[in-house]
Amino acid sequence: MPERKVIPLDQIKVACKNCSLATLCLPIGLTPEDVDRLDQIVKRGRPMHRGDQLFATGDPLHNLFVVKTGSVKTYCPSTDGGEQVLGFHLPGELIGLEAIQDGFHHCAAKVLETSAICEIPFDRLEELGTRIPSLQHQLLRLLSKEIGHDSGMLLLLGKKSAEERLAAFLLSLSTRYRQRGLSPTDFFLSMSRHEIGNYLGLAVETVSRLFTRFQEEGLLEVSRKHVQLRDLDGLHELLGEHEPYLRQAGIAMRS
Amino acid sequence: MPERKVIPLDQIKVACKNCSLATLCLPIGLTPEDVDRLDQIVKRGRPMHRGDQLFATGDPLHNLFVVKTGSVKTYCPSTDGGEQVLGFHLPGELIGLEAIQDGFHHCAAKVLETSAICEIPFDRLEELGTRIPSLQHQLLRLLSKEIGHDSGMLLLLGKKSAEERLAAFLLSLSTRYRQRGLSPTDFFLSMSRHEIGNYLGLAVETVSRLFTRFQEEGLLEVSRKHVQLRDLDGLHELLGEHEPYLRQAGIAMRS
């Protein structure tokens, strides 16, 4: 059983050019000089704790955020006090893109566990983009990826059963952990059952029952937040055997 | 009862600078000179008919598409022959943005009725964007808007009842028709009940029953494809009284 990660302080302030996330984040495809220029506008590694808010609905867009360590959820609060969880974000993922359309955030973002977050002033990023075409291109790609991901979620919520949704969710986490050099089969969930259910359009109780059922079927072992996937192929088969779109959209393999 | 629109031929080939959609489409915020430059790369007004495909899943990204007249649906085909409808696109809306992430289309697009479609070679658009910052900005905004719209759909599919979904759908059409100078209360649906149900994650029969129920309640009158909304406020109330996110995300008011 892996220890829960303790964030080494000396990794928090690392520059983009030395950051292990460079291949997942904005710097992809940039020359070292361009990464240096990006580095100068990035505000790095503010450490935050469970429940801290990155931004709220209606806030003006100042910064985009990148998870450096830890995890973040985005959600849209509803008038009745409820909310819809829109996504869970792992290291290297860019948050706040929905605000570009009109300069205001349309959802909120909260830190799920102790996390380090980079902030990028959007106006400076955009201005830098006009001078570095490959940065602009990368930004467009990241927005587009988000659209593809959302489309996969629409398919999931529109057409898939509870069991398919949970399987897709777990496989998505698995793939994203693998990409980050972490175990794709053994990890801790930083979000509650309630948040998982909310994200997947299911009741908490359904999520809980599915976890126990998956365990009985030998697909995984679960103990509170600790999950060990025992049969990745079996989980994949639950998704209607190679649903091509979910793969491409990155639900099962957020690429 | 309005006549079904017949497309006047002389409007098909109109340049961006004279196009009635300029305020909804890419040219927003561009100087007249920049619109001229954009004009030079746009391939205009290819007329297409119901069922014609703009692109299929897996096609390489060559062009982005803009609906000039008519309407288009995007959807992702599923292995089992089924599909998930991702969106219905009215004049001025840009299609194909999900393909920017890796240069391949992850969904397919089909024309719903006789339509005129503009095509924009993406590589030339992007290259033009590096020289016209306001064009680049507008492109980012359009991508971001798509993300916001998708988030609204996730809320709709994740949390809302069948009746709320259909009301939101109708109000979204209403608002978008209004923005285009058409009647927000009297229009033809270019998509079938089956496609509406698919889009909203509902069975055809449920959609049909809801239409009749809404009619009985005096919210609208419907006869096949022809819809007349009689009580916009009543429909809005169905959406849990001013759900702020749905409004901002543009489900009920795609802005």
Add this chain to the structure above:
DNA sequence: CGGGTTGATTGATATGGATCAACCATGGGC
């Protein structure tokens, strides 16, 4: 015009997952 195909409506029944209700485990605070 008439037969056949497709899409829409309506009714009867089935069911997946929500909801309601206990109960249990964990962990944090005093």
Add this chain to the structure above:
DNA sequence: GCCCATGGTTGATCCATATCAATCAACCCG
């Protein structure tokens, strides 16, 4: 180390919506 708060699990019941089945209306084509 105990107590309470919170989150998770499990069971019983209910309901919204799917599914199955039949009929109906429109439209196309010969």
